[in-house]
Amino acid sequence: MIAETVCSAAAAAGLGIAAVTAYRKRFLAATRIAAYSLVPLGLVMTGVVDWLADTAFSPTAWAGFGVLGVAWLLFTSSRAVERRRGGTRKERKEAKAGAQSDAVAPAASAPSLGAGSRQSAATRPAAAPRAEASDDFSDIEAILKKHGI
Numbered sequence: 001m002i003a004e005t006v007c008s009a010a011a012a013a014g015l016g017i018a019a020v021t022a023y024r025k026r027f028l029a030a031t032r033i034a035a036y037s038l039v040p041l042g043l044v045m046t047g048v049v050d051w052l053a054d055t056a057f058s059p060t061a062w063a064g065f066g067v068l069g070v071a072w073l074l075f076t077s078s079r080a081v082e083r084r085r086g087g088t089r090k091e092r093k094e095a096k097a098g099a100q101s102d103a104v105a106p107a108a109s110a111p112s113l114g115a116g117s118r119q120s121a122a123t124r125p126a127a128a129p130r131a132e133a134s135d136d137f138s139d140i141e142a143i144l145k146k147h148g149i
Contacts, residue, residue, distance in 0.1 A: 011038060
């Protein structure tokens with residue numbers, strides 16, 4: 001009963017402020033104030049205020065809010081752990097199997113460095129990088145000559 005009285009008084013005060021604002025020729029602001037002031041009155045008339053009052057003083061309702069909070073906490077913590085680990089269990093197994101089967105990338109020219117795959121200095125091809133480097137420099141020299149440098 002008190003909630004209805006307070007909401008009705010707030011609506012009446014808001015409509016009064018809207019009338020004063022409209023008197024000052026600020027019609028858009030007055031319309032907005034009137035709209036906000038009619039919300040509590042509408043909530044009282046639809047019964048939402050009674051429902052909220054019954055819910056606010058009900059231990060069962062508060063226990064329900066507690067259960068919802070625990071459910072939300074469990075959900076968010078499980079999502080955080082899943083992100084930290086890198087996906088679901090199935091995704092991790094697939095990634096692990098893919099990493100073991102593809103020790104060398106398909107387009108790689110030399111094997112990736114692993115535990116026993118290091119080459120000695122004598123077995124490395126030394127001429128190939130120098131040939132590529134001279135090709136790169138010749139392109140750069142051609143560009144520089146083109147610009148007169």
